[in-house]
Amino acid sequence: MKLLPGPLRRRRPAEPDGRPAAVPGDGDLRRGHDALVREREKEAERQRRREAALEVPISVAGWLDERTGLGPFMRGLLYRKVPPSNWFYTLGSATLFAFLSQAVTGVFLAMYYRPSATEAYTSVQHITNDVFLGQLVRGMHKWGATVMMILIFLHLGRTFFFGAYKYPRELNWIIGVVLLVLTMVMGLTGYLLPFDQRSFWATVVAVNLNSSGPIIGPYLADFLRGGAEFGATTISRFYAIHMLLVPGLMAALIGAHLYLVVKLGVTAPPWMKAEKARELAKEEI
Numbered sequence: 001m002k003l004l005p006g007p008l009r010r011r012r013p014a015e016p017d018g019r020p021a022a023v024p025g026d027g028d029l030r031r032g033h034d035a036l037v038r039e040r041e042k043e044a045e046r047q048r049r050r051e052a053a054l055e056v057p058i059s060v061a062g063w064l065d066e067r068t069g070l071g072p073f074m075r076g077l078l079y080r081k082v083p084p085s086n087w088f089y090t091l092g093s094a095t096l097f098a099f100l101s102q103a104v105t106g107v108f109l110a111m112y113y114r115p116s117a118t119e120a121y122t123s124v125q126h127i128t129n130d131v132f133l134g135q136l137v138r139g140m141h142k143w144g145a146t147v148m149m150i151l152i153f154l155h156l157g158r159t160f161f162f163g164a165y166k167y168p169r170e171l172n173w174i175i176g177v178v179l180l181v182l183t184m185v186m187g188l189t190g191y192l193l194p195f196d197q198r199s200f201w202a203t204v205v206a207v208n209l210n211s212s213g214p215i216i217g218p219y220l221a222d223f224l225r226g227g228a229e230f231g232a233t234t235i236s237r238f239y240a241i242h243m244l245l246v247p248g249l250m251a252a253l254i255g256a257h258l259y260l261v262v263k264l265g266v267t268a269p270p271w272m273k274a275e276k277a278r279e280l281a282k283e284e285i
């Protein structure tokens with residue numbers, strides 16, 4: 001109880017660190033104060049760690065830049081100006097996504113598939129019936145092939161109708177045509193792999209059609225069959241083309257295709273070009 005006015009009250013002796021000494025009943029206050037200090041220290045430590053974590057990507061990027069000199073290229077890529085675009089421009093990326101999905105599901109299928117005339121059919125049945133999520137992954141790969149075909153044609157149509165095949169993008173158009181042919185080769189070589197009656201006879205027909213082509217036709221058919229007749233080597237040849245040769249080529253060509261898209265930019269939509277032409281015509285008048 002405070003009976004005396006402030007200045008006359010007896011002062012408690014100070015503790016060595018300058019804080020007033022504790023008096024009975026003061027304990028709760030002191031404990032509360034210490035807990036608050038500890039909490040503030042913890043919060044400061046958390047803040048320091050958060051800031052250090054934010055620094056990590058920056059130092060990783062700096063480390064890489066010092067060793068590769070990729071900095072200016074990445075700045076050019078990320079800060080380049082892009083024209084106002086619309087949904088039509090997403091078709092190329094959608095095709096790219098379909099390609100990546102085929103690559104990922106294909107890797108999982110390859111873990112169980114056996115490319116031999118005696119084992120191919122049973123290994124596909126094993127994937128469908130026994131392997132965990134096998135049917136789903138197989139379905140994604142099978143339907144993904146169809147989706148990729150549809151998307152690539154829609155993307156081709158977009159680039160054609162927007163006049164993106166003209167100067168200076170002719171090379172990118174040619175790369176695109178090669179990508180389209182390679183996507184079809186993926187479809188053809190993949191179709192044989194389940195090795196059931198339908199896939200076998202459909203491939204016989206397709207290869208015979210190839211052989212009727214001019215000049216290179218018969219050679220191409222011999223190359224695909226691995227000889228004059230369908231034999232034990234045909235399926236391993238189709239498998240090697242399907243999972244190594246063509247995907248490798250496609251990955252390299254997609255890289256070149258995207259490099260040119262970044263370098264040249266995308267074509268403006270025809271209605272924007274028409275608007276610009278009208279504005280120019282007005283200025284001339």
Ligand code: HEM
Nearest residue numbers: 089091092093095096156159164173176177179180266267
């Ligand atoms: C695996 C197949 C393909 C992938 C992954 C792919 C990917 C892309 C991407 C992401 C773009 C930029 C965004 C866009 O304009 O949509 C693009 C642009 C382009 N693509 Fe493809 N593409 C493929 C096949 C094709 C085909 C078959 C053609 C034509 C024959 C083609 C011709 C072009 C052209 C000319 C451009 C430039 C577009 C412009 O300047 O506006 N691409 N591609």
